[in-house]
Amino acid sequence: METKLAGYRQARNWWGPVAMVGAIVLVRLPGLSEPAWGSDDGFFTAIGLLTSKGVPLYAGVFDAHPPVIYWLYRLLVELGAVQHHVLTQLVALLATLAAALLTYAVAVRVSPRSTALLAGTVTGLVLSIPTLDGDLLNVELVALPLFLGSLYLAFSHRAPALAISGLLLALAYATRPSFAIDSLALAVPLLAGDDRVRRVAAVGLGGVAGLAAVAGGLWLEGSLAAYVNVVMPADHAYVTWSNEGTIWPLVVRLAILVLVGGAVFWRVRGTAARLATVWLFASVAGSSITPREITHYAHEAIPAIAFAVALLVARLPSRGWRIPAYALAVVAVVFAVEMVLYLPGAQTSLQSGLPPKDLYPNFAWTALPRYYANWFEYAAGTRDWTRYSREFPGSATTDAAEARTLRSLFGSSPLLLTVLGDRPWLFVDSGALPASHFIATNSAFWQVKGEPDGLAAQIRSGCAGVIVVESGSGNWGDDLRAGGYQRLPGTPWATYVTTRPTTTCH
Numbered sequence: 001m002e003t004k005l006a007g008y009r010q011a012r013n014w015w016g017p018v019a020m021v022g023a024i025v026l027v028r029l030p031g032l033s034e035p036a037w038g039s040d041d042g043f044f045t046a047i048g049l050l051t052s053k054g055v056p057l058y059a060g061v062f063d064a065h066p067p068v069i070y071w072l073y074r075l076l077v078e079l080g081a082v083q084h085h086v087l088t089q090l091v092a093l094l095a096t097l098a099a100a101l102l103t104y105a106v107a108v109r110v111s112p113r114s115t116a117l118l119a120g121t122v123t124g125l126v127l128s129i130p131t132l133d134g135d136l137l138n139v140e141l142v143a144l145p146l147f148l149g150s151l152y153l154a155f156s157h158r159a160p161a162l163a164i165s166g167l168l169l170a171l172a173y174a175t176r177p178s179f180a181i182d183s184l185a186l187a188v189p190l191l192a193g194d195d196r197v198r199r200v201a202a203v204g205l206g207g208v209a210g211l212a213a214v215a216g217g218l219w220l221e222g223s224l225a226a227y228v229n230v231v232m233p234a235d236h237a238y239v240t241w242s243n244e245g246t247i248w249p250l251v252v253r254l255a256i257l258v259l260v261g262g263a264v265f266w267r268v269r270g271t272a273a274r275l276a277t278v279w280l281f282a283s284v285a286g287s288s289i290t291p292r293e294i295t296h297y298a299h300e301a302i303p304a305i306a307f308a309v310a311l312l313v314a315r316l317p318s319r320g321w322r323i324p325a326y327a328l329a330v331v332a333v334v335f336a337v338e339m340v341l342y343l344p345g346a347q348t349s350l351q352s353g354l355p356p357k358d359l360y361p362n363f364a365w366t367a368l369p370r371y372y373a374n375w376f377e378y379a380a381g382t383r384d385w386t387r388y389s390r391e392f393p394g395s396a397t398t399d400a401a402e403a404r405t406l407r408s409l410f411g412s413s414p415l416l417l418t419v420l421g422d423r424p425w426l427f428v429d430s431g432a433l434p435a436s437h438f439i440a441t442n443s444a445f446w447q448v449k450g451e452p453d454g455l456a457a458q459i460r461s462g463c464a465g466v467i468v469v470e471s472g473s474g475n476w477g478d479d480l481r482a483g484g485y486q487r488l489p490g491t492p493w494a495t496y497v498t499t500r501p502t503t504t505c506h
Contacts, residue, residue: 016117017104024100024124028093030375031128031135035389036085037396038136038362040296042424046439048073049082049428057218058226062437064234064444067218067227068175069139082428092137095145100124102148103303109155109189110272111311118329119310123303126333130363130371133296140287140299143175147182148303151279155189159202166206174214177235178286178300185279185304188271230448237447242290244352250289252351253344257285276311279304284340291344295361298337305336362393396425402468402492403429409488410466418459421470423493435465441473459483462498469494 036042043063047070050061057070072091073081081087104120111119127141128134146168153165169186172179190199218224243249261281268277283301290297309332313325349356363371374391377383390397403426406415417432422440426432436458438445446452458464460482467485469476470493485496 013113016113017101017120020100020104020117020121020124021097023121024097024128025093027125028096028128028134030372031092031130032086032089033375033378033388034085034089034135035392035396036088036425036428037389037392037394039394039422039424040138041088041136042428043439044069044073044137045077045081045088046424046427048075048077050434050439051221052077053433055433056221056226057223058231059223060437061434061439062226062230062445062448063439064231064238064447065139066174066177066231067214067223068171069142071217072142088137089135092135092141095137095141096124096127096134098145099127099141099148099303102145102152103306105152106148106155106275106303107272107307107310109152110270110275112314115272115310115314118313118326119303119307122306122309122329122333125330126302126306126337127299129334129368131295131361131365131368132298132334132337133362136296138296138299139176140296143172143179144299144303146172146175147179150183151185151189154186154199154203157193157195157199159198162199162202163206163209166203166208167210169203170207170210170214173211176300178289181286181289182279182283182300182304184282185275188275188278192271233449234444234447237449238444239290241443241447242292243348244354246352249291249348249351253288253291253347254285257281272311276304276308280308287340288344291348293341293345293356295341298340301340302333302337305333305340309333309336395423398492399423399425400429402426402495405491405495406430406432406466416465418455418464418467419470420467420476421473423468423470426468426493432466435463459485464498467496469496 036045047057047061047063051057051070051074055061057067063070073088076087076091079087100120100123103123104116107116107119126132126134127144150165150168150172153161153168156162156165165186169179169183172183186203190196190203193199215224218227239250240247258281261277264281265274265277268274280301283304287297287300306329309329313329316325345356370391374383374388378385378388402423406417406426407430415430415432416435417427417430418435419426419439420441422442424439427434427439436455438451438455441452441455445455455464456476456479459467459476459479462483462485464483467480469480480496484498486498488495488497
């Protein structure tokens with residue numbers, strides 16, 4: 001009888017996580033059919049493709065993120081993600097499932113299983129909402145399982161597990177550096193117990209080893225100097241620019257979070273409440289370093305918010321109230337995420353006196369029914385691929401047509417391409433090489449000291465190869481004329497070529 005009861009309890013313990021995984025897969029299922037349209041997705045894929053052709057990361061092709069995301073996309077390119085975008089979407093699904101399961105695993109260390117299950121489920125569901133960029137693979141989603149795995153292993157007392165915790169934390173830093181702030185949450189499990197010094201040292205050694213491995217990887221591919229001398233200063237400039245030209249809004253925001261979080265921490269009791277407090281305020285701080293209301297920035301804070309909400313729901317006095325609260329937990333977390341996106345920008349705007357950098361989601365909340373209806377019609381066979389893909393934001397159809405035009409014009413000749421604007425998928429679809437370090441003139445490009453003037457000079461010299469100009473990318477007309485560029489008729493995007501011999505602009 002006792003054996004049967006033990007088996008029943010074990011099966012019951014597994015039922016919850018299995019149901020959680022099933023619910024998340026069901027919500028994310030439409031994402032597996034999406035076309036390749038996301039801008040950041042295009043950057044990562046293009047750089048993965050270019051580095052697979054021997055173009056060195058940062059030194060040969062620039063973008064402002066740390067290296068892990070590009071190494072991941074290079075692996076995806078090698079596996080065929082350029083031809084089969086579903087591979088990228090599968091990784092996004094797996095990262096979401098890992099984040100949900102690890103949130104559950106962390107929460108169950110300090111709270112009842114029902115609370116942990118709610119926290120994990122809400123994490124996965126909110127990370128899957130297209131309005132919050134839940135249908136795209138971005139740096140926050142890749143870094144989350146690394147950080148959550150590190151937090152989970154920080155509860156261990158075994159040196160190997162603690163060293164792996166530090167290693168995972170280093171990889172999270174090398175994917176999204178703001179997780180250095182989130183890592184304050186590790187202090188809660190690490191400082192509990194008598195052997196805290198040994199445990200902290202083990203995590204530290206693992207972290208140092210992980211960062212050394214990342215630096216070694218950059219050095220081996222000839223990218224370390226460019227990362228230190230170009231990318232890191234550009235990232236600092238980006239933080240200053242996004243805070244309206246000064247770091248004081250960031251300083252004030254962090255000070256408020258430290259004061260409020262410290263006051264809450266002083267009042268709460270118990271490991272679960274203390275973990276929720278430190279993790280929540282640290283993750284909000286990390287996700288709001290650049291207060292631009294870009295929705296995927298808030299992914300960093302979603303597990304911590306979900307855990308805090310789950311703890312509050314567990315405090316309700318009776319099951320009669322708790323069951324409706326389970327249904328409202330997702331709404332509460334979504335509202336909190338919206339505040340994480342909105343309030344830092346509002347505070348920065350108020351402090352600077354400048355209007356906030358309002359950015360709208362790819363899919364508004366009111367557009368979600370249409371998003372799912374579009375997929376259902378496509379899955380049912382009543383809508384073809386062309387009609388289905390046109391429902392997505394961006395200009396994927398125009399990019400594909402432009403790439404076909406470029407290939408037909410230049411055939412098998414090496415195409416050196418410059419894009420003035422933000423159309424990274426052109427490099428993927430056309431197979432072109434960048435004529436300079438930059439595959440777009442996006443916000444990261446404008447933070448690299450001297451590069452706008454440098455690119456203008458390269459265009460005037462005529463070395464920039466074929467140039468595609470996206471509307472709204474700035475006024476480059478004088479530079480194009482000085483470089484002898486002539487516009488080709490009938491191309492989907494404004495396309496310019498020069499009669500001068502084409503060489504690289506590096």
